[in-house]
Amino acid sequence: MQDFILFGMQGSGKGTQGQILAAKLNLQVFETGGQLRKLAAEDSDLGKKVKGIIESGNLVSDEVVMEIVENFLKKTPATEGVIFDGIPRSESQYLMLEGEFEKFNRKPTALYIKLTEEEALKRLLGRKTCSKCGKIFGSKDNIAAATSCPVCGGELKIRADDTEEAIRTRLDVYAAQTLPVIEKYRAAGRLIEVDGSQPVEDVTTEILSQVEA
Numbered sequence: 001m002q003d004f005i006l007f008g009m010q011g012s013g014k015g016t017q018g019q020i021l022a023a024k025l026n027l028q029v030f031e032t033g034g035q036l037r038k039l040a041a042e043d044s045d046l047g048k049k050v051k052g053i054i055e056s057g058n059l060v061s062d063e064v065v066m067e068i069v070e071n072f073l074k075k076t077p078a079t080e081g082v083i084f085d086g087i088p089r090s091e092s093q094y095l096m097l098e099g100e101f102e103k104f105n106r107k108p109t110a111l112y113i114k115l116t117e118e119e120a121l122k123r124l125l126g127r128k129t130c131s132k133c134g135k136i137f138g139s140k141d142n143i144a145a146a147t148s149c150p151v152c153g154g155e156l157k158i159r160a161d162d163t164e165e166a167i168r169t170r171l172d173v174y175a176a177q178t179l180p181v182i183e184k185y186r187a188a189g190r191l192i193e194v195d196g197s198q199p200v201e202d203v204t205t206e207i208l209s210q211v212e213a
């Protein structure tokens, strides 16, 4: 089975594509946040360790993230494909992660959903979240003037970290830390690039046709 690593800046629709591809290609999703929450609820040594870190309010180190990856890969036979979402974010994580992949004889293909910073900014600035059901609406949902959720009627709010300055900072961090990693996969001939400014279905179609090619 083929493995993939998803890359794309915030606003690129990376998470959505991950879910769609997982369903279409029958892949498991490794998403760091989700794995942390799952482990923290588990009565295992690694679970207790993760729970302790989260409860103390500390950031999970690269070393612990790799322990989690290793724990996950040990339980995942090579016949089951995986889509990695959210790692590697930096060159140091890239080096450690490739070490794990080698250990388990896996060689994921990187999928890069490209978007310009301006397009990402436009999308992220247009976002509103429902304070009741938690659904996130984008600019395409025509909620610019709306104050209540079209689904449940709850109050729509703009996230505190969705100011232009905060978004630009996050996009800059991505450009500085993650783009060099994407270049590594390009240099290794393990990169598929798609245009993320297209509608969701078209991005999926382009990914699938490139994966099959």
Ligand SMILES: [Zn+2]
Residues within 6 Å of the ligand: 130, 131, 132, 133, 134, 135, 149, 150, 151, 152, 153, 154
């Ligand atoms: Zn709602």
